[in-house]
Amino acid sequence: MVSGGKFLQAVHFKGVIMTFFFQSLLSGLLTGGVYALAGIGMSVVFGVMNISNFAHGDLMMLGMYMAYFAFTLLHIDPYLSLLLIIPTAFLFGFLIEKVFIHRIIHHPHQNQILLTIGLGLIMSNTALLAFTSDPKILTTSYSSSAVTIFGGISLSVPLLLSFVITCLITGILFLFLSKTTTGLALWATSQNREAAQLMGINVSKMSAIAFGLGTALAATAGALIAPTYYIHPMAGHTFLLKAFTICVLGGLGSVVGAGVGGVIIGVVESMSSTYLSSDWKDVVVFIIFLGVLLFRPQGLFGKKGEQ
Amino acid sequence: MIQHLLYINHVSKHFGGNVAVSDISFSVDEKQIFGLIGPNGAGKTTLFNCISGFYPVTSGDIIFDNKTINKLRPDEVCHLGMARTWQRVKPLGSLTVLENVMIGAFSITHVTREAEKIAIEQLESVGLIDYAKKNAGSLSIGLKKKLELARVLATHPKMLLLDEICGGLNLTETETILGIIREVRDKGATIVFIEHDMKAVTAICDWIVVLNSGEKLAEGTPEEITGNPEVIAAYLGGGHNA
Amino acid sequence: MKQIAIIAVIAGIAAVLPLVIGESPYFTGVLISVLMMAALASAWNILGGYAGQYSFGHAAYFGAGAYTTMILISKFNLNPILSMVAGIVVACIIALVTGSIVFRLRGHYFGLASIAVAEIVRLSALNFDFTGGAQGILLTDVSLWGVDLNSKTPFYYGMLLVLVVTLGIALSLRTSKTGYYLQAIREDQDAAASLGINLAFYKNKALLISAALTSVLGSLYAVYIRFIDTSAVLDLRLSIEIILTAIIGGVGTVWGPVLGAVLLVPLAEMLRSNVIGDALVKQGMVSETSGLGVFLKENLAHAHVLVYGIITVLCILYLPKGILGLLGRKK
Ligand SMILES: Nc1ncnc2c1ncn2[C@@H]1O[C@H](COP(=O)(O)OP(=O)(O)OP(=O)(O)O)[C@@H](O)[C@H]1O
Ligand SMILES: [Mg+2]
Numbered sequence: 001m002v003s004g005g006k007f008l009q010a011v012h013f014k015g016v017i018m019t020f021f022f023q024s025l026l027s028g029l030l031t032g033g034v035y036a037l038a039g040i041g042m043s044v045v046f047g048v049m050n051i052s053n054f055a056h057g058d059l060m061m062l063g064m065y066m067a068y069f070a071f072t073l074l075h076i077d078p079y080l081s082l083l084l085i086i087p088t089a090f091l092f093g094f095l096i097e098k099v100f101i102h103r104i105i106h107h108p109h110q111n112q113i114l115l116t117i118g119l120g121l122i123m124s125n126t127a128l129l130a131f132t133s134d135p136k137i138l139t140t141s142y143s144s145s146a147v148t149i150f151g152g153i154s155l156s157v158p159l160l161l162s163f164v165i166t167c168l169i170t171g172i173l174f175l176f177l178s179k180t181t182t183g184l185a186l187w188a189t190s191q192n193r194e195a196a197q198l199m200g201i202n203v204s205k206m207s208a209i210a211f212g213l214g215t216a217l218a219a220t221a222g223a224l225i226a227p228t229y230y231i232h233p234m235a236g237h238t239f240l241l242k243a244f245t246i247c248v249l250g251g252l253g254s255v256v257g258a259g260v261g262g263v264i265i266g267v268v269e270s271m272s273s274t275y276l277s278s279d280w281k282d283v284v285v286f287i288i289f290l291g292v293l294l295f296r297p298q299g300l301f302g303k304k305g306e307q
Numbered sequence: 308m309i310q311h312l313l314y315i316n317h318v319s320k321h322f323g324g325n326v327a328v329s330d331i332s333f334s335v336d337e338k339q340i341f342g343l344i345g346p347n348g349a350g351k352t353t354l355f356n357c358i359s360g361f362y363p364v365t366s367g368d369i370i371f372d373n374k375t376i377n378k379l380r381p382d383e384v385c386h387l388g389m390a391r392t393w394q395r396v397k398p399l400g401s402l403t404v405l406e407n408v409m410i411g412a413f414s415i416t417h418v419t420r421e422a423e424k425i426a427i428e429q430l431e432s433v434g435l436i437d438y439a440k441k442n443a444g445s446l447s448i449g450l451k452k453k454l455e456l457a458r459v460l461a462t463h464p465k466m467l468l469l470d471e472i473c474g475g476l477n478l479t480e481t482e483t484i485l486g487i488i489r490e491v492r493d494k495g496a497t498i499v500f501i502e503h504d505m506k507a508v509t510a511i512c513d514w515i516v517v518l519n520s521g522e523k524l525a526e527g528t529p530e531e532i533t534g535n536p537e538v539i540a541a542y543l544g545g546g547h548n549a
Numbered sequence: 550m551k552q553i554a555i556i557a558v559i560a561g562i563a564a565v566l567p568l569v570i571g572e573s574p575y576f577t578g579v580l581i582s583v584l585m586m587a588a589l590a591s592a593w594n595i596l597g598g599y600a601g602q603y604s605f606g607h608a609a610y611f612g613a614g615a616y617t618t619m620i621l622i623s624k625f626n627l628n629p630i631l632s633m634v635a636g637i638v639v640a641c642i643i644a645l646v647t648g649s650i651v652f653r654l655r656g657h658y659f660g661l662a663s664i665a666v667a668e669i670v671r672l673s674a675l676n677f678d679f680t681g682g683a684q685g686i687l688l689t690d691v692s693l694w695g696v697d698l699n700s701k702t703p704f705y706y707g708m709l710l711v712l713v714v715t716l717g718i719a720l721s722l723r724t725s726k727t728g729y730y731l732q733a734i735r736e737d738q739d740a741a742a743s744l745g746i747n748l749a750f751y752k753n754k755a756l757l758i759s760a761a762l763t764s765v766l767g768s769l770y771a772v773y774i775r776f777i778d779t780s781a782v783l784d785l786r787l788s789i790e791i792i793l794t795a796i797i798g799g800v801g802t803v804w805g806p807v808l809g810a811v812l813l814v815p816l817a818e819m820l821r822s823n824v825i826g827d828a829l830v831k832q833g834m835v836s837e838t839s840g841l842g843v844f845l846k847e848n849l850a851h852a853h854v855l856v857y858g859i860i861t862v863l864c865i866l867y868l869p870k871g872i873l874g875l876l877g878r879k880k
Contacts, residue, residue: 103866110603114796115865117789121858128851149784162556237785241668244661255558279676285674286665293662343777360741385745393743399736402729410733414745462745504824 019152022265024274025267030159032266034224038239039246039258039265040170047190047253048210049105051112055120057240058189059215062123063089063222064231065131068138078138078227079161085223086216093215097208105207120236127233135230143227147170162224169220173213177255186210190253218243238282247290251299260301312337312466312497313358318367318377320353326354329521330367335435335466335514340492341499342512342529346542349518351501352394355468360384367409372465385414388465392455392472394501400444406434407454411461422461429457433487449480456487458510466497473507485511516542552720552803560713567702577701581773581812584708585766590794590806591715592762597792598801599728601735605660606647606667607791610760612783613640614767616674619686619777624679633768640764641757643670648753648872664785671783685778688771704773711769712807715762719803722758731755735801786854793857797864799873808872813860820853 036209038060046055063085070081100119146154177183188196189206197203221239229235246265250257265285272284292299311337313335320328328350334339343351358369358394360381369377390411406427409419416422424464430436433453438446443454452472455518459467473481485507492498502508508515509529516526517532519541525532532538563584572574589611589821597603621632643666651662674680721730730751732743742748771777794813799805829834868875 063639104869105866107863110597110601110660111869113603114792114861115603118858118861118865121789121854124860125851125855127854133851138634147580241664245665248658248661250743277676280672283669283672283676286669289665290650290662290669293654293658297654297658361739361742380747381739381742382745382747385743391743393740397737397740399733399740401736402732406729406732408604410746411744413729417726419726419729422729458744485629527715 001214021155024270028267028270030163032263033163034221035266036259036262037166038221038243039262042215043247043255043258044210045214047120049207054116056218056243057236058120058123059218060222060239063219064226067226068231078122085219090212090216094208094212097211111161124233135232139248140225158227251301254301314370319365321365326521331523333516339513342508342515343501345518356502390459390462390464394470396451398443398451404443408457408461411458414462425461429461433457439487468499470501472549481491501541556716563709578819581705581708583810584712586814587807588712588715589809592759593791594806595794596623596755596759600731603660604663606663608783608787609667609670610640610763611767614764615771615777615782618768619771621858636764636768637761640760644756645759648756652752671779675779688775707769799871802873805871805873816851
């Protein structure tokens, strides 16, 4: 028989373990939401243009700096500054497509990758020259505040806000893609570029819109994590690889897949930090990436036979 | 007794819900010129892709030279002595015509000089030798089809699968290619031949199988097939000017 | 053969070069970098240029060589040559794992997976103890058969030797069955398979050759510098520099990667050591104490990666076949 005291102790212990678990799950979920946004941005570009955008992480980094400077120079709350960042980033992406990417849209895939790598290097190293390599920290009045739910699980307020905004933006994006003429044209282009062109869709405009959207989403994701991460010129690299993992996990080019993939990666990361060590969380993510390639190359949601 | 070189045994191939090839059976004898015809979308190319190892079959067996080959990779099928051409030609664009054919020849030799010798022979036999040093990507469509043929011939195959090798060619070009095909057969190879041009098919084939919407519609000698009202209906119905 | 003669002549010139320029450690250092980058880009080119399989993670093989060698020498006092061989083995194991996962797939995956593998290797080296973690590995003293390895000259000849071997392999592949097969795979995988080419086998073969050569260079570099950490030998930036060098010279050609290295490495060196900024100041065009002068002095050293980025973009847009491609040389 277990004595009463020991029993209570055991229950308490179990409770701590469970709190630990849910704490980790929930914060993973919240971060994953923001990752999902970045993944969706990359997936839109991939779906419509069939290009792996290696500048995606650096576009996120630009979003982080935009939020930072909007806050420090203009005193605009980082979440409010999205209203500024989203249109600016869209325009920036649209122009990048018009000036650079559209000229290589029919080139071999590796050239497209290299061009976006080059653009990314220009962005990150210009940021390095302009802002130096010192990491910046965006501290708002609520940066380190947290709410406690279910007695014991504490969630950071900025993460929570980010998640809510992510859900909002994803919802709007979804409506845009499924209800508007432009959204449907984007979808048609992603299904079959030639057929879309024959149907009278201006596919080169769709590419520019897609890249603008991708950029806006990347910058948004960057701005949303700005209050919780160090902001520095090379911050994009980690996120680039995460965004790729998310896309492959969801099936390259699948928007819904990228959304779910982002959440999965967020949770996996958070769980591996909790139960393994935060040093190894990225390794776990990349091993999952290779595992997906090995066992389910079409992604969790992609159609079979599309390799 | 004649040997069956290729058995197609109740082969089906589905793409999701789309049945491209449905329960097809036939056999090809050694040294035959065997015609595979049917309207657009009948499933001819899909069947070739199954035979040559590019698509896994959904069900059924493919037996070549007494070996079941439907689990093999394309390169393994090629090494058993079966070579195919592509309806949408696939020249190795930045290599020369000679190098394209040498790559075929490397399946039977490891020595570069030897491969070059075989390639030159094949280029001569299809009449491409003057273009040997040209980039394969720069050839006209007619010459690209000839290159397809030269390239598979360089693998010295027992059986050739030719997918619309005369498609888009003019009359004299077609005549040349038919001549080459006959020659190859006389040297001992077996040929399976997909073609839309009925005149070419009836002129050259010993036996014909007709596919329609993935199913086998008829088979027989050229005379039987051209007289078959169902075949005529399928072709007219398919809107094809045979 | 003409090409072999060219290699011999260039190697001959390179061999006597140190005697001509004398014992300038600085220039010897730059020349070693040129030779190393030329060899790295040539090794990458066997896989990326011939077979069309762009690896974005070649730093993994460089790092595998460097780390294995350094660990074996510093912890077990093993002979440098044997440590180098061990490095090749490790690099080949990593290559085989990568290849067996990815070469069954087409399209975008090899590039992406090669980065993932390289990142796994980098993070592992960063997080394990036996690799020295973030501190890296420092080698205080090393010798081989009584040769003084504190001088740069042995490494100059070492790099030269590896470069010559790499070029020799690249050249002999060009005219061999394997080389033709790799090019066929680059041009059209379906056509290649239908002509009897075992795609996975030949891609793996190219990857192994490329990885082994890259790892030798990593070992050599590590013993030369006598200090390594992940940012020096396993960084994504290194992988990208290797590709850029090959691309700018002319991908898929024998001499393109060498040309790329001859152009890019001195350029990067000039930016890094701030030759341009110093020159501008010396010429009196910019005052040393003015805002611009201070900016140039402090920041231009960082600018070499920015310049790489600009060159990449321009090169892909205007010169996708590289300089040799522009000159219209076929092989
Ligand atoms: N990879 C594929 N995925 C999905 N469906 C396919 C695929 N390949 C072929 N099909 C379908 O299979 C059917 C048969 O096509 P196939 O190309 O075999 O016809 P075919 O007889 O060669 O026609 P044609 O004379 O035009 O060449 C078509 O409906 C086609 O859409
Ligand atoms: Mg067909």
